[in-house]
Amino acid sequence: MIESRRMRAALAAAATNCVIFDLEGIHMQYDSLLRELPGVEIRFALKSCPVDEVLAALAGKGAGFDAASLNEIQQALRTGVPVERVHFGNTIKSDQQIAAAFRLGIQDFATDSLEDVEAIAEYAAGASVFCRLSTDGDGALWGLSRKFGCSGTDALAILQRAESRGLNAAGISVHVGSQQMKAKGWQRALSGMAETVRSLRAKGIILDYINLGGGLPALGYTDRSGRSLVPPLNDIFAAIRAGMQEIKRASGKDLHFIIEPGRYLVADQGAIKAQVIRMTTRQLPNGERQYWLYISCGKFSGLYETDALQFRLVFPSHAAATEYVPAMIAGPTCDSDDVFPHDNGLIYVPRDLASGDPVWILSCGAYSISYMTKGFNGFEPLLITTVHYQESSWRASMRYPMRQLLPESETRCLNGGLER
Numbered sequence: 149m150i151e152s153r154r155m156r157a158a159l160a161a162a163a164t165n166c167v168i169f170d171l172e173g174i175h176m177q178y179d180s181l182l183r184e185l186p187g188v189e190i191r192f193a194l195k196s197c198p199v200d201e202v203l204a205a206l207a208g209k210g211a212g213f214d215a216a217s218l219n220e221i222q223q224a225l226r227t228g229v230p231v232e233r234v235h236f237g238n239t240i241k242s243d244q245q246i247a248a249a250f251r252l253g254i255q256d257f258a259t260d261s262l263e264d265v266e267a268i269a270e271y272a273a274g275a276s277v278f279c280r281l282s283t284d285g286d287g288a289l290w291g292l293s294r295k296f297g298c299s300g301t302d303a304l305a306i307l308q309r310a311e312s313r314g315l316n317a318a319g320i321s322v323h324v325g326s327q328q329m330k331a332k333g334w335q336r337a338l339s340g341m342a343e344t345v346r347s348l349r350a351k352g353i354i355l356d357y358i359n360l361g362g363g364l365p366a367l368g369y370t371d372r373s374g375r376s377l378v379p380p381l382n383d384i385f386a387a388i389r390a391g392m393q394e395i396k397r398a399s400g401k402d403l404h405f406i407i408e409p410g411r412y413l414v415a416d417q418g419a420i421k422a423q424v425i426r427m428t429t430r431q432l433p434n435g436e437r438q439y440w441l442y443i444s445c446g447k448f449s450g451l452y453e454t455d456a457l458q459f460r461l462v463f464p465s466h467a468a469a470t471e472y473v474p475a476m477i478a479g480p481t482c483d484s485d486d487v488f489p490h491d492n493g494l495i496y497v498p499r500d501l502a503s504g505d506p507v508w509i510l511s512c513g514a515y516s517i518s519y520m521t522k523g524f525n526g527f528e529p530l531l532i533t534t535v536h537y538q539e540s541s542w543r544a545s546m547r548y549p550m551r552q553l554l555p556e557s558e559t560r561c562l563n564g565g566l567e568r
């Protein structure tokens with residue numbers, strides 16, 4: 149069972165549909181990452197969970213932030229984290245965005261092109277840059293292989309240009325692909341980094357730091373056929389540690405390492421409380437009947453990542469069900485795209501589900517908030533609930549997601565807190 153007792157209790161106690169984050173669980177993930185990669189600085193990829201309470205919890209542990217836009221930079225800074233611990237990690241940014249970020253105090257910019265470096269030199273004079281190397285993304289659910297990153301040869305030209313334009317050529321970065329399931333994905337990427345470090349050194353470019361990027365996997369997903377996606381976490385961490393050693397040897401000096409996890413820190417620490425809208429059957433052209441289960445939360449409530457995986461569903465009021473049927477599962481909107489795709493067969497659900505029955509959707513703490521629409525078809529975004537430890541019991545507070553849209557959004561305690 150990936151979800152904690154706290155999460156189960158919060159899901160059971162929630163009186164309305166909402167997305168719940170277990171802040172204690174996030175603390176524990178942060179600590180486990182530090183144990184696996186001692187000395188590595190963690191900069192949370194804010195895009196994976198732009199929820200103030202989650203960011204504050206991570207900042208409180210000492211995390212910095214990888215921000216992809218001005219709004220994300222501002223949200224990161226609102227946690228009170230020192231600006232040196234926030235970098236602009238998006239290689240795609242306009243002149244104005246670079247200038248505005250620099251005015252906010254950002255000194256550290258990702259890049260992967262000569263044009264971007266020129267713009268940084270112009271609008272953020274004297275800043276530091278780190279060059280993102282491309283990866284093949286093999287082994288990851290989302291490969292990220294085409295849009296970002298450059299070759300080692302280009303990196304040399306980019307960092308040389310940076311230095312000649314008065315910037316600090318400070319580092320290189322990669323992203324091995326999100327939900328990277330293979331240790332080999334890390335091995336290849338980090339060996340490539342070591343090679344680049346060596347050739348940069350030969351040309352007199354001595355880096356200060358290495359950014360290992362994101363890609364660490366969540367544990368609680370299933371694939372689109374419903375099989376558990378169990379990543380070889382121990383092998384992955386061993387590959388990262390070995391790769392870091394290789395990079396250090398290539399550098400010939402002490403290096404500072406940064407990692408930008410998103411999914412790993414939050415995915416399994418978030419879950420949605422939803423409900424059954426309707427269970428029905430419809431006749432197919434071949435005469436067979438097909439079950440359809442419509443639930444209150446679908447792609448437009450943030451579950452976009454069903455493009456590549458399935459979230460585990462729990463039907464707590466049918467825990468003792470004996471009869472299960474294969475069903476298509478779909479969200480509540482009047483849109484035909486709002487269906488959870490699947491491979492090789494349907495998802496088995498209790499046959500007697502009825503409108504109003506609760507549905508728990510597990511391990512959806514990463515990216516769901518970012519993908520949630522503001523009210524597609526008039527369906528409101530989910531309320532956000534955070535569960536945290538306070539005065540020797542577990543407390544849960546709930547609020548609307550977009551504070552700026554709903555300034556009077558309430559923050560209230562659920563059921564006076566949960567027993568520890």
Ligand SMILES: Cc1ncc(COP(=O)(O)O)c(C=O)c1O
Pocket residue numbers: 193195196214237238323325326327361362363364408409410411412514
């Ligand atoms: C630059 C960068 N860093 C880190 C991440 C976080 O990735 P993940 O959630 O796979 O750890 C992303 C996600 O797309 C990213 O674009």
